Amino acid sequence: MTRLLTARVTVNRMWQELFGTGIVRTAGDFGVSGELPSNQALLDWLAVEFRESGWNIKHIYKLMVMSSAYRQAATMTPEKIAKDPENRLVSRGPRFRMDAEMVRDYALSASGLLSPRIGGSSVKPYQPDNVWETVGMAESDTRNYKRDSGEKLYRRSLYTFWKRMAPPPSLEVMNAPPREVCTVRRERTNTPLQALVTLNDVQYIESARRLAEHCLENCNSESERLDYIAQRVLARPLRDKERPIVENVLSDLQAHYKNAEKDAETLVKAGESKPNPKLEPIQLAAYTMVVNQMLNLDEALNK
Numbered sequence: 001m002t003r004l005l006t007a008r009v010t011v012n013r014m015w016q017e018l019f020g021t022g023i024v025r026t027a028g029d030f031g032v033s034g035e036l037p038s039n040q041a042l043l044d045w046l047a048v049e050f051r052e053s054g055w056n057i058k059h060i061y062k063l064m065v066m067s068s069a070y071r072q073a074a075t076m077t078p079e080k081i082a083k084d085p086e087n088r089l090v091s092r093g094p095r096f097r098m099d100a101e102m103v104r105d106y107a108l109s110a111s112g113l114l115s116p117r118i119g120g121s122s123v124k125p126y127q128p129d130n131v132w133e134t135v136g137m138a139e140s141d142t143r144n145y146k147r148d149s150g151e152k153l154y155r156r157s158l159y160t161f162w163k164r165m166a167p168p169p170s171l172e173v174m175n176a177p178p179r180e181v182c183t184v185r186r187e188r189t190n191t192p193l194q195a196l197v198t199l200n201d202v203q204y205i206e207s208a209r210r211l212a213e214h215c216l217e218n219c220n221s222e223s224e225r226l227d228y229i230a231q232r233v234l235a236r237p238l239r240d241k242e243r244p245i246v247e248n249v250l251s252d253l254q255a256h257y258k259n260a261e262k263d264a265e266t267l268v269k270a271g272e273s274k275p276n277p278k279l280e281p282i283q284l285a286a287y288t289m290v291v292n293q294m295l296n297l298d299e300a301l302n303k
Contacts, residue, residue, distance in 0.1 A: 005030065007047035011060055015046070016185065018064050020096045021088070028184035038088045070094070097188055097302050100174035101157035104203060107295055110232045111207035112214060113154045113273070122161035123152040126202045126271075127168060135165040153203075153272055170197050198296050205288070206271025208295060212287035213276050222250070225287065233294045246290065253286035 009030060016022035023043045026034040037043045046060065053059045064070055074095035084091040098106065108114035124147050132145045142163055147153075160168055167178050173193045177183035198204050211232055215225040226246055230238045238246060257264040264285035268275045275284060294300060 003051060004047055007050045007055075008043055010057075011046040011050050012043060013184070014057070014060055014064065018061070018070060019087075019090065019094045021086070022185075025088075095302055097174075097190070099186060100171040100176040101160075102303075103174060103198065103301060104157050104170065106300070107198075107204050107207040108154055110295070111210040111291075113207055113210050114156065115151050115154045117151065117155065120155075120159065123155045123159050124148045124161050125153050125155070125168075127170070131169065132163060132166050135163075149272060170201050170203065173197055195296065198301070199292065202270050204295065205267070205292065206273060208291035209268055209270060209275060209284065209288040210273065211291045212284055213279060215291075216279055216284065216287060217276065222247070226250070226290070229287075229291055229294060233291070233300050234297070246294075249293065250286055250290050253289050254282065257282040257285045 008024075009027075012022040012024050013027055016027050023037045023039055023046075024030060024035060025038075029035075046063075049063070050056070050060050069090045070093065072090075072093035074093040076092060080091045083089075087094070097103075105114060124145065126147060127145055130145070132142060157171065160171070162168070162179060164179055167176065172178065173191070174197070175187045175189055177186060211229060214232075215228040219225040219228050223243075226243070227237050230236065261282060264281040267285045267288060268281050275281075
């Protein structure tokens, strides 16, 4: 019985990660004060499948993401809203903002910067200067934050060094828990600070610039470049009604940077990696901002 309870709790948390809410909404409370499952039979079946598979986590995640329930469109209809307003019956696909680590890793992955290396020690990516000084003790070896360089800047967020008294600001602002206590379910908010991070943080600007470089190096026409960016960021080509909007944005940016070349040069130098010197800063800056805007679309930030 204990082993099956462990399996139920575990698969419920997996379901919560993929669907936003667990089959048992109170993922940290399976007791008498917890909420009943929305589908007891499904929870039991997944628990048994998990146990019989040898506690294979990858198997259960694969099972879930390949299910017709997960692959549904997130489109809402009046009928679905009336019958299943909170999507407890999974009448539509899940839609919610990705976790902080996933948002950062997605930007790095789309740009080609994400390091594929697995394992190893913690790393210290971009953070504000002196971010640890106000909470660090003089004798502590973490009194001062010293940023890493090279590949370490682009490791998955899983490997980010975490100081509990001063969590990474760009992750904390997107509801990454401070790790002072166990967090079974993360809060999900939508604040201006989050948009300021994804629009202005050096990690995201550098990622946008790197993807802009790739499209300028590999595509010959403006149309091809915009489709290249869309495929990398949105995993689909631009729709007919979207293309004129993006083209107008690009045209406005090109005109802006022609009159502000120093701003363009400053923009493309963001981050440790060096821009391709063969590319014109004005053109590269304009495409960088187009990528930056696409990376900030709901479709890119939400799953």
